[in-house]
Amino acid sequence: MALTHIASSSSRSIFLKPISTALSSTPFLRRLISSAADDSTTLTIETSVPFTAHNCDTPSRTVETTPKELLTLFRDMATMRRMEIAADSLYKAKLIRGFCHLYDGQEAVALGMEAAITKKDCIITAYRDHCTFLGRGGTLLEIFSELMGRQAGCSNGKGGSMHFYKKEAGFYGGHGIVGAQVPLGCGLAFAQKYSKDENVTFALYGDGAANQGQLFEALNIAALLDLPAILVCENNHYGMGTAEWRAAKSPSYYKRGDYVPGLKVDGMDVFAVKQACKFAKEHALKNGPIILEMDTYRYHGHSMSDPGSTYRTRDEISGVRQERDPIERIRKLIFSHDLATEKELKDTEKEIRKEVDEAIAQAKESPVPEPSELFTNVHVKGFGVESYGADRKEVRAVLP
Amino acid sequence: MATALQRFGRSFILISKRQFSNSSTSCEKKIAQQSGKSLNLYSAINQALHIALETDPRAYVFGEDVSFGGVFRCTTGLADRFGKNRVFNTPLCEQGIVGFGIGLAAMGNRAIAEIQFADYIYPAFDQIVNEAAKFRYRSGNQFNCGGLTIRAPYGAVGHGGHYHSQSPEAFFCHVPGIKVVVPRSPQQAKGLLLSCIRDPNPVVFFEPKWLYRLAVEEVPEHDYMLPLSEAEVIREGSDITLVGWGAQLSIMEQACLDAEKSGISCELIDLKTLIPWDKETVEASVKKTGRLLISHEAPVTGGFGAEISASIVERCFLRLEAPITRICGLDTPFPLVFEPFYMPTKNKILDAIKSTVNY
Numbered sequence: 001m002a003l004t005h006i007a008s009s010s011s012r013s014i015f016l017k018p019i020s021t022a023l024s025s026t027p028f029l030r031r032l033i034s035s036a037a038d039d040s041t042t043l044t045i046e047t048s049v050p051f052t053a054h055n056c057d058t059p060s061r062t063v064e065t066t067p068k069e070l071l072t073l074f075r076d077m078a079t080m081r082r083m084e085i086a087a088d089s090l091y092k093a094k095l096i097r098g099f100c101h102l103y104d105g106q107e108a109v110a111l112g113m114e115a116a117i118t119k120k121d122c123i124i125t126a127y128r129d130h131c132t133f134l135g136r137g138g139t140l141l142e143i144f145s146e147l148m149g150r151q152a153g154c155s156n157g158k159g160g161s162m163h164f165y166k167k168e169a170g171f172y173g174g175h176g177i178v179g180a181q182v183p184l185g186c187g188l189a190f191a192q193k194y195s196k197d198e199n200v201t202f203a204l205y206g207d208g209a210a211n212q213g214q215l216f217e218a219l220n221i222a223a224l225l226d227l228p229a230i231l232v233c234e235n236n237h238y239g240m241g242t243a244e245w246r247a248a249k250s251p252s253y254y255k256r257g258d259y260v261p262g263l264k265v266d267g268m269d270v271f272a273v274k275q276a277c278k279f280a281k282e283h284a285l286k287n288g289p290i291i292l293e294m295d296t297y298r299y300h301g302h303s304m305s306d307p308g309s310t311y312r313t314r315d316e317i318s319g320v321r322q323e324r325d326p327i328e329r330i331r332k333l334i335f336s337h338d339l340a341t342e343k344e345l346k347d348t349e350k351e352i353r354k355e356v357d358e359a360i361a362q363a364k365e366s367p368v369p370e371p372s373e374l375f376t377n378v379h380v381k382g383f384g385v386e387s388y389g390a391d392r393k394e395v396r397a398v399l400p
Numbered sequence: 401m402a403t404a405l406q407r408f409g410r411s412f413i414l415i416s417k418r419q420f421s422n423s424s425t426s427c428e429k430k431i432a433q434q435s436g437k438s439l440n441l442y443s444a445i446n447q448a449l450h451i452a453l454e455t456d457p458r459a460y461v462f463g464e465d466v467s468f469g470g471v472f473r474c475t476t477g478l479a480d481r482f483g484k485n486r487v488f489n490t491p492l493c494e495q496g497i498v499g500f501g502i503g504l505a506a507m508g509n510r511a512i513a514e515i516q517f518a519d520y521i522y523p524a525f526d527q528i529v530n531e532a533a534k535f536r537y538r539s540g541n542q543f544n545c546g547g548l549t550i551r552a553p554y555g556a557v558g559h560g561g562h563y564h565s566q567s568p569e570a571f572f573c574h575v576p577g578i579k580v581v582v583p584r585s586p587q588q589a590k591g592l593l594l595s596c597i598r599d600p601n602p603v604v605f606f607e608p609k610w611l612y613r614l615a616v617e618e619v620p621e622h623d624y625m626l627p628l629s630e631a632e633v634i635r636e637g638s639d640i641t642l643v644g645w646g647a648q649l650s651i652m653e654q655a656c657l658d659a660e661k662s663g664i665s666c667e668l669i670d671l672k673t674l675i676p677w678d679k680e681t682v683e684a685s686v687k688k689t690g691r692l693l694i695s696h697e698a699p700v701t702g703g704f705g706a707e708i709s710a711s712i713v714e715r716c717f718l719r720l721e722a723p724i725t726r727i728c729g730l731d732t733p734f735p736l737v738f739e740p741f742y743m744p745t746k747n748k749i750l751d752a753i754k755s756t757v758n759y
Binding site for chain 1: 464465468471489490491492493495496519520522523558559560561562563564730731732733735736737738741742
């Protein structure tokens with residue numbers, strides 16, 4: 001009784017904290033940490049499929065993990081999934097406006113990457129950015145507030161779904177134009193190399209963006225200057241409604257760097273992603289850029305205005321859900337190592353659902369930005385934007 | 401907010417049916433006499449594309465997702481009817497799409513390229529400005545890409561946010577060698593698009609995406625063209641001239657109706673072609689009314705309204721009875737939650753009409 005009380009009172013503030021710190025309050029994990037299976041236990045896991053390499057070695061298929069990591073991954077991934085489902089309903093209820101691109105299905109990419117790197121490494125991505133932001137330590141409150149255009153959002157409600165940022169955690173955001181973030185990522189990598197701080201940049205893009213010319217321009221610069229840039233192609237196989245093979249003569253995106261090495265990774269297997277990102281970071285610090293192609297899948301359509309079922313069969317989607325779902329893979333691993341019971345995982349999912357609902361409720365309480373915010377952040381403060389009134393007798397006010 | 405927009409939408413349909421089909425030019429009358437079907441704007445564009453491909457075997461339609469009908473359904477049925485060799489998807493690469501179109505057009509074809517949103521046209525800016533616009537000039541008329549027409553949906557939709565709402569027309573109006581055309585209604589869209597496709601110059605054709613489904617009017621089924629570089633007085637008045645284009649005209653139309661209630665008679669002009677634009681029609685109107693208001697969704701500074709204002713001051717300085725007013729988007733990036741503040745709304749225009757008339 002006392003235990004449940006503590007759990008529920010602490011869960012009220014869970015959504016204010018980054019997910020991994022919030023984890024320590026889950027009852028079953030506490031049981032686990034205090035039980036025999038402590039942190040020092042290591043588990044050895046084989047990745048689902050071997051890596052395929054282009055002009056480089058392949059990392060080992062054997063990955064080491066701990067019970068704690070497995071359970072954390074389960075919780076984080078389930079939070080991402082639940083969050084995106086909730087965003088779907090909020091969009092349909094017209095509480096989220098603008099364009100909204102959901103990440104469900106691709107969770108293993110964001111989390112596997114985080115598991116291999118530190119917050120000093122940079123990540124820059126396109127507009128499917130909710131879960132990447134959560135992975136970097138963003139909170140559910142910041143996410144839902146930003147989605148609904150409220151002050152408590154991570155961009156103060158001024159960005160919306162496509163424009164999440166978290167500077168202190170090296171998350172350079174959410175960019176709206178397909179492929180445009182990749183050259184920026186190379187700039188970040190140059191700054192890192194120049195300051196000799198041994199960090200790398202992960203520049204994410206989709207299979208649709210892989211056909212943009214600026215990607216190759218950026219890759220060439222990165223290779224010329226041996227920049228610690230890792231180009232991550234999140235290949236979910238459809239650039240909007242266009243299947244990869246219709247848009248790309250060679251859909252082997254890991255090979256398209258030609259002189260830049262590449263690695264094809266099962267993006268639905270979080271441990272394969274982790275292993276590949278670890279390998280890529282070491283490679284990039286030593287030898288310069290590398291391409292990682294993450295073979296993944298989005299369950300939703302491209303954006304909320306795409307039902308996602310006109311250009312692919314329902315069987316295909318349900319097949320991926322059954323065979324390759326990243327959360328189910330972790331759930332199976334947890335069971336096979338006897339780390340938690342089915343009920344305990346179900347309880348975790350219930351808790352997550354509650355946290356998400358609470359975050360949404362709190363986000364709804366957050367006010368929309370002040371109207372004067374329309375004029376701020378256009379230029380540096382002091383170089384204000386002129387606003388023109390309709391009545392010329394009191395025109396032009398220079399706003400902050 | 402949403403309900404207000406819907407209400408606006410409905411009233412626009414009524415206005416457009418009544419107002420825009422009552423036009424007075426002879427060309428329009430001829431069209432009005434033909435029996436037509438009630439069509440929305442995207443269906444009118446679709447019909448124009450069908451006619452363009454049917455009447456010219458050397459016409460092609462390409463762009464992102466066009467063979468599936470495009471995100472706004474403008475190219476529905478084209479691939480089935482004309483085959484995948486003439487209607488095809490391209491990869492996601494705007495610079496490549498336009499450059500490809502220039503090459504195709506240089507061989508004497510009609511290249512009809514679609515850029516999915518006008519906000520995505522910027523990667524192709526170099527191709528349009530440096531390649532398409534100057535091809536004829538710098539080759540001493542040996543080559544040109546006059547068969548190129550670039551279609552792109554522009555403008556606000558109520559909740560599009562930063563990258564699905566912009567109006568980039570002014571950037572292209574600074575480029576000699578191309579034409580920029582913006583239709584206001586389904587009937588106009590069909591006639592103007594066919595003119596653009598058949599015009600011997602490269603054209604950027606911006607479609608008001610707010611009106612794709614919202615604007616409905618009778619559109620003749622036959623093949624017709626509306627002249628480029630010819631503005632149209634869509635409402636006659638004596639106190640003030642209002643100039644606009646595209647979706648903004650419906651907002652201005654409502655302001656005119658409200659101003660009428662206060663006894664102000666407004667003349668409303670649809671510019672249609674922004675470059676090269678019909679200065680004479682605007683000049684004649686301003687000489688009559690002595691006052692001018694220009695309105696567009698793009699930010700006011702450096703917008704095309706500035707060019708109109710400067711030209712009219714040059715031509716009508718002594719006839720002006722009040723300073724020229726511009727009611728446009730604010731000088732901020734296109735906002736997400738603040739779209740209602742940013743937009744040049746009916747009330748902003750109405751206020752400006754009153755203060756200009758009472759100057």
